Structures are given as C-alpha cells and as structure tokens.
Amino acid sequence: MQDRRTPLDATDRALLRHLSRDATLSGEALGRELGLSASQAARRRARLEAEGVLRPPRARLDPAALGLGVQAFVEVQMATHQPERARAFLRTLEQEARVTDVWTLTGEADYLLRVWCDDLAALNALVHGVLLPHKAVARVQSRIVMAQPKADGPLPV
Numbered sequence: 636m637q638d639r640r641t642p643l644d645a646t647d648r649a650l651l652r653h654l655s656r657d658a659t660l661s662g663e664a665l666g667r668e669l670g671l672s673a674s675q676a677a678r679r680r681a682r683l684e685a686e687g688v689l690r691p692p693r694a695r696l697d698p699a700a701l702g703l704g705v706q707a708f709v710e711v712q713m714a715t716h717q718p719e720r721a722r723a724f725l726r727t728l729e730q731e732a733r734v735t736d737v738w739t740l741t742g743e744a745d746y747l748l749r750v751w752c753d754d755l756a757a758l759n760a761l762v763h764g765v766l767l768p769h770k771a772v773a774r775v776q777s778r779i780v781m782a783q784p785k786a787d788g789p790l791p792v
Contacts, residue, residue: 641686646671648792650679651689655789658692703751705758706780710744711766714773724771733761744776755779 643651646669653660653668660668662677669676683689698706713721728734728748736749752758758777766775 641688651792702753704754705752707750708778709748710776711746712774713745713771720771
C-alpha cells in the first residue's frame with residue numbers, strides 16, 4: 636500500500652492544530668500564533684489546502700437549535716453484497732438527509748450510520764420506513780446517544 640502522507644514540519648503541525656480548533660483564523664492571526672508573517676502563514680495554509688491535508692472549513696451547526704433532539708448510531712448488516720443492491724443502498728443513504736455520516740466496518744455490521752432526527756418517532760420512521768424495507772438490508776440495530784462528553788475533536792497532529 637502506498638503511503639499518502641504529506642511531509643509536515645513542526646510549523647505545519649502547529650498551524651493544523653490552531654486551525655482544527657478555529658478554522659476562521661486569519662493569516663494575520665495564524666502568523667502571530669506561529670511567529671510568521673501573515674503572508675507566510677497564508678502561503679502555508681494554501682499549500683496544505685492544495686495538497687489535500689487541510690480541507691475547506693464548514694459551518695458547525697447546533698443540532699438542538701435546529702430541533703434535532705436525537706442523535707443515534709445505526710449498525711446495518713447487509714442481506715446481500717450483490718454490487719447492484721449495495722450501490723442502491725448507498726444511493727439511498729446519500730439521499731437521506733438524516734444520515735450524516737456513513738462508515739464501512741469489519742465485523743458483524745457492514746455499515747455504521749450517524750443519524751440526527753427530530754425525535755424518537757422520526758428515528759423509528761427512518762429505521763422502519765427507509766432502512767429495514769431496503770432489499771439489501773438484513774438487520775438494523777440502533778444506539779441512541781445519551782450525551783457526548785467529548786465533542787468531535789481535532790485529529791492528533
């Protein structure tokens with residue numbers, strides 16, 4: 636397997652740590668934090684973006700403010716791995732706004748879905764109205780998130 640890692644020096648790593656905490660930092664603010672000029676910091680940021688190490692920032696929305704009261708992780712075990720049905724299932728997930736993240740897994744479950752719903756009734760509707768009826772799905776198991784003591788943290792750089 637080919638190693639895709641981009642070589643990073645200590646300044647690159649420090650820049651990534653600062654941006655992973657606050658992606659809105661300007662070149663000037665980054666420069667102050669890193670002991671660089673604003674243009675040097677901006678050039679480093681642009682290089683890391685061009686190399687694909689740093690992805691464009693997105694707004695982080697507050698689920699509670701949007702009325703999304705239930706977060707759950709849903710394990711899906713496939714009934715078949717026939718390519719056509721698997722692709723159809725993934726298309727279903729892509730079109731379903733309540734499914735925000737999808738991972739493929741080893742072990743008993745084939746997929747792990749992160750879902751956000753207004754309430755338990757909406758979660759039930761997703762599981763029983765969308766996931767279980769799909770021809771490729773054999774089993775679905777949900778785990779409702781009670782609390783998130785550590786929010787989505789930055790990567791260890």
